[in-house]
Amino acid sequence: MKYLEQYRDKNLVLKLVDEIHKTTTQPWTIMEMCGGQTHSIIRYGIDKLIPNKIRLVHGPGCPVCVTPKEMIDKALDIAAQEDVIFTSFGDMLRVPGTHEDLFSIKAQGGDVRIVYSPMDAVALAEKHPDREVVFFGVGFETTAPANAMAVVAAKEKGLTNFSVLISHVLVPPAIEAILKSDRNEVQGFLAAGHVCTIMGYEEYEPLSKKYKVPIVVTGFEPVDLLQGILMTVKQLEEGRFDVENQYARSVSRQGNDPAQHVLKDVFRVIPRKWRGIGEIPMSGWGLTEKYSKYDAELKFGVIDTTAEEPADCISGEILMGHKRPNECPAFGTSCTPESPFGATMVSAEGACAAYYKYHRLT
């Protein structure tokens, strides 16, 4: 497949592995930010190919995993209402709230539908003017432009029966929260290629400088990941801490201007709660005043819903890079994808689910 097979090429992979082995002289801890990268690393066994001295820990970049439970509860409250068509990307449907998940709401008669684009939800709102159509807009900077566009489109079409339940989070404040933690061991980051496709990487430069950490914008295929690791290790070995771009075929320093323009119009930066981690200041997006009538939290009066986060599920430790999934006593025994304790075991991109799927028990 064009632009994919080349990045899975065996010879290139082995060459990079060899070079990483030659470059590494001391132990390093590197975090990949994105759940898609975590999944690729485990699927292709990248962590087993690189030297033992390099410890890969898995960051909080799985949108399903970090969506706070109270947001799931809000979604459940809204989805259970009679006149509502609740739309979401597929992998949010299995994420447990306090008592149940969206699949259970569907099983009890709620009109919960999987869509492939927020614009599908806008089309549903046009088709069903007598129903309220709500889209569950979660994710990082990657998914935000499409969600913003859906809100803009709804406004342009004059739709009054469309709203979005927004739970957007941002990568740079999460990196800063990890670096500020007393227990931080992460010495270098693989930044998420798709997030940077939208946002560019200029905003990572002050972080890299302030905390003296290399940050390498990295793609998702085996060759990308190994190249990103090599670039990070080289910086660490040489005592440098720059922002570098491995994923240049998609990412520029400035990012995608038109997308950022829409984002600025539709969203404003607000504090956000991260599941398992807690509140991180100015770490997410909410709708601007201009678009507040598309805010499902206001429309359905669920803004004050709160939920207790489980105290003993260690997903927060995993998302902060303090622990790896198989270091949790419940992993694979009492916590499995069929009966997950936390969202990291539910989402296909969650670190626990990836370890479980590929039987990384030890």
Added chain:
Amino acid sequence: MTQFDLNCPLPLDQNNHITMAHGGGGKIMNQLIQNLFQSQLSNPHLDTLHDGAVFEIGSVKMAFSTDSFVINPIFFPGGDIGSLAVHGTVNDVAMCGAMPKYLSLAIILEEGFPVSDLEKIVHSIKSASEKAGVEVVTGDTKVVDKGKGDGIYINTAGIGEVMSGVNIRPKNVKPGDAVVVSGDIGRHAIAIMAVREGLEFSTTIKSDSMAVNHQVNSIINNGVSPHCFRDCTRGGLASALVEISQSAQIHIEIEEEKIPVLKEVNGACEILGFDPIYLANEGRFISFVKEEDAKKVLEIIPDSVLIGKVISDMQAKVTMIQPYGPAKIVDMLSGEQLPRIC
């Protein structure tokens, strides 16, 4: 086990309501089958947990199976609910090493369903039956109120005579056996999803839906003595392999690079975040045969591919050799694969 004191209200009780995962072909469906159906209705035939039951009436060894079809859309590239209803049951009977002969046909229609569509479906049933060499010999029709069904549901059951000298069951699979898949995988699931969800790809992906009984017949008639067949329907190639490994308590090893997948299907999987080995097929099956018979199977079914072998009977598991890195474990999914966010 280390105690883990949970404040977390999870796990969710899966048993309060049936969810879509209970029919998804993964672990949750298997738990339902084992904990409810098998535990209540247990008998030696049912407990074999094969695609159909094999039993003797008088001196004749028969295979019997049933399947229900609730597919949406009812018409799709490469078939429709009618042809699928024939293929699904014919294939289940064929997987027992039998020549399917007679089918029953039960149709549940929703009030308001267009007669012209029903005519098309019945025509398709006729044509698929003729090709497979089976006859519909009994049937039933019911109509439910508008809103109480999804247009049309079909159930078929099939019966056939097990071919002489054939003894097919998961437990017969032995270390050294070759694992052959009968063609490229994943097309049915992607074809259906493309129509159902309005996904547009540059080329139309056609379902692989077909009756495989003639292929099975040729394998057996050409002197191959198969140890087991398994069709790769819901849950795909991966679930079929895991089921056999568990029933036979064997370790199956396959090679990822050998698994045949059309590039269009692979492309769709990349976009949706799916793994083709879990996608449903309706005309693909795995043969477990002695190593020396594998070549014959590959000649008989031109599109078939040798993807791996049974390497031991020490442990029930399926592993997949990757182009680089360690072999990985292939497990069943919990339920259906869900399209990811990004």
